[in-house]
Amino acid sequence: MARPLVTWQLFLKASSLQRKRAVLTVAAIAWGTVAILMLLAFGQGLREQLMRGRRGMGENIAVVWPGETSKIWEGLPTGRAIRPRMEDIEYLRHRIPDVRFVGEITSWSTTLSYGRKTITGRVTGTNWEYGDLRNHYPQPGGRFLNPLDEIEKRRVAFVGDAMAKEIFGSENPVGRILQINRAPYLVIGVMQHKLQMGAYGGPDEDHVVVPITTFSAQLGRQRLNNIVFKVDRPGQMVGAIQRFRQVLGKKYRFDPQDKQVLGIWDTVRGARIMDNITIGIRLFLGIVGALTLLVGSVGVANIMYAVVKEKTREIGVQMALGARRGWVTGPIVMQGLVYTLLGGATGLLIAVVLVMLIGLVPTAGNQALEFLGKPTLSWPIAAATAAILGTLGILSGYFPARRAAGINPAETLRYE
Amino acid sequence: MNWPSLRKSNGGPPSSNGRIIEMNNVRKVYDTGKVRVEALRGIDLSVAEGEFVAVVGPSGSGKSTLLNLLGCLDTPTDGRYLLAGDPVADLDRDGLAEIRNRRVGFVFQNFNLLPQLTALENVEMPLLFGGVGGRKRRERARDLLERVGLGDRLEHKPTELSGGQMQRVAVARALAMDPAVILADEPTGNLDTTSGVDVLTLLSELWRQGSTLVVVTHDPALAERAQRVVEIRDGLVVADSRNGSTSH
Numbered sequence: 117m118a119r120p121l122v123t124w125q126l127f128l129k130a131s132s133l134q135r136k137r138a139v140l141t142v143a144a145i146a147w148g149t150v151a152i153l154m155l156l157a158f159g160q161g162l163r164e165q166l167m168r169g170r171r172g173m174g175e176n177i178a179v180v181w182p183g184e185t186s187k188i189w190e191g192l193p194t195g196r197a198i199r200p201r202m203e204d205i206e207y208l209r210h211r212i213p214d215v216r217f218v219g220e221i222t223s224w225s226t227t228l229s230y231g232r233k234t235i236t237g238r239v240t241g242t243n244w245e246y247g248d249l250r251n252h253y254p255q256p257g258g259r260f261l262n263p264l265d266e267i268e269k270r271r272v273a274f275v276g277d278a279m280a281k282e283i284f285g286s287e288n289p290v291g292r293i294l295q296i297n298r299a300p301y302l303v304i305g306v307m308q309h310k311l312q313m314g315a316y317g318g319p320d321e322d323h324v325v326v327p328i329t330t331f332s333a334q335l336g337r338q339r340l341n342n343i344v345f346k347v348d349r350p351g352q353m354v355g356a357i358q359r360f361r362q363v364l365g366k367k368y369r370f371d372p373q374d375k376q377v378l379g380i381w382d383t384v385r386g387a388r389i390m391d392n393i394t395i396g397i398r399l400f401l402g403i404v405g406a407l408t409l410l411v412g413s414v415g416v417a418n419i420m421y422a423v424v425k426e427k428t429r430e431i432g433v434q435m436a437l438g439a440r441r442g443w444v445t446g447p448i449v450m451q452g453l454v455y456t457l458l459g460g461a462t463g464l465l466i467a468v469v470l471v472m473l474i475g476l477v478p479t480a481g482n483q484a485l486e487f488l489g490k491p492t493l494s495w496p497i498a499a500a501t502a503a504i505l506g507t508l509g510i511l512s513g514y515f516p517a518r519r520a521a522g523i524n525p526a527e528t529l530r531y532e
Numbered sequence: 533m534n535w536p537s538l539r540k541s542n543g544g545p546p547s548s549n550g551r552i553i554e555m556n557n558v559r560k561v562y563d564t565g566k567v568r569v570e571a572l573r574g575i576d577l578s579v580a581e582g583e584f585v586a587v588v589g590p591s592g593s594g595k596s597t598l599l600n601l602l603g604c605l606d607t608p609t610d611g612r613y614l615l616a617g618d619p620v621a622d623l624d625r626d627g628l629a630e631i632r633n634r635r636v637g638f639v640f641q642n643f644n645l646l647p648q649l650t651a652l653e654n655v656e657m658p659l660l661f662g663g664v665g666g667r668k669r670r671e672r673a674r675d676l677l678e679r680v681g682l683g684d685r686l687e688h689k690p691t692e693l694s695g696g697q698m699q700r701v702a703v704a705r706a707l708a709m710d711p712a713v714i715l716a717d718e719p720t721g722n723l724d725t726t727s728g729v730d731v732l733t734l735l736s737e738l739w740r741q742g743s744t745l746v747v748v749t750h751d752p753a754l755a756e757r758a759q760r761v762v763e764i765r766d767g768l769v770v771a772d773s774r775n776g777s778t779s780h
Contacts, residue, residue: 304562433644437705438633438661440626442562526605529717530596 145459148412152405153467157491159398165489172312179381180343186376199339216517218243229295238323243333258305273301278321353384399411413508420516445517454511460505553579558611571597573767584739586758594767616712637706639716643698645690652686657707676704696727716747
């Protein structure tokens, strides 16, 4: 039908009078759109960095510390220290086969030397599966510990990337001999850099990992400083923790309900809390952005009110000539929508360019920037912004249009 | 002035029995809550097809209110009003809009042309609202403007036209949908004498071609040309006389 086309023509004629004001309003909407998009993009970037950082330590894992009993159990007193031993890892693997266990023996102030360089650092003796559980991935040209290293008690070492830089400088550490407490270890790999947010003992980039068997033999220690275990899916964690307490409780004779015996850090639970926090942050950013946009569309509504006011007589004339309400309100609603969407499109363009430019800023080495993350635009963000823009656009035209439809032609046509 | 007729002429002054306007005891009360103004206090008025009626009366007598009611710009508080045989009292706003579009042609004192549209587009306006297709609309509007002697002013904006020319555009616009009645509110009030006479002649000519005219006016010259003069005072019809002879 010809109607929409003509409505459009009427709209163009009406809007040409308001050009300057229209430009300002479109700019306001564009600014609002940039604001909401950038805020949401930063929210998204932050969330992605947090998720990566959280995974840095390992996914779906729990970390266990030894402790003391706080409940009387089978006639045994409280205050007994429970210190799992190396062989308990095999014992646990045997009894809880669907959960993966590794043990850790940690030595905090160990002398590490290479050539003339000597430092004091942290060394962790652990099982070869640790690499996978705790996300220790080797840089190209190296490897993590393997089963033979553990069985044959080889003197091999996997070095965190920060520590590698500290000891070896610009040299490639792989293949060099690192003295650990004056015993020579062959460096077999350096850890890939990773963003890590959770840690115990210290960040992974700052320690050396050696086979637990080798380390135990060198230090003469059997007791584990930590046990780490991993489940396949987050939902299995609660059950896994329960069975873990029962199995060790039977062996070491403590109450499985006694939470003091073994301190357990359940990262799955922490992740859930972190998820809720990031949802809250993003919601907050979204609301702030939407409010900025709202200010812009109040401007649009304002223009449209002005248009209606200026054109009251003309609208009255149109009504007298037989314009139905739709004829009067249609162009106004459309104009509001067009201004809003035009501003939105401009804003989107600016935001995309900004995100790209920020993406070019190097963040490696700058921890603040690394953790703030990079703003990331995504389809859900675009969809949400479009939905908000559309709604605001229609509303910013709807209310002025309603006023226009309420015009009484008899009153406006009276000659003054 | 000589032009082809817009509607079928009945040959000379028409004498149709059809009643275009039928008002019985129509009252209009403006109630703002604080003030209650009774603008019309029981109007009985009937206008036959082809009549030329002048409505006269002092300001504040209710002339404009009557015109608004006649033109379906407003609805009566009380009473019965049939326009071309159809009751209009119970229509909603869109219904009234449609009646105005098809049955009524307005001519205003201050022309009320849309300033950003050309003469042609102004005349097209009612056709547009009436759903007349693009080419037909354009042709009809051009025809009408040629008939009012503005065939060479089609693309002029109202600001580029003289007062008399603007009013002739308005008359062409009023005729666009071939309405049952043309309602004019002081059509010569804003015009100099010469232009006023021009427009008067135009209206008389329309009447001779068969149009029904109701004109609210202070202008004695205009009232003189009308077939019938209705005088309103204090919201009531106080006189309804026929001019014995009408001169064209």
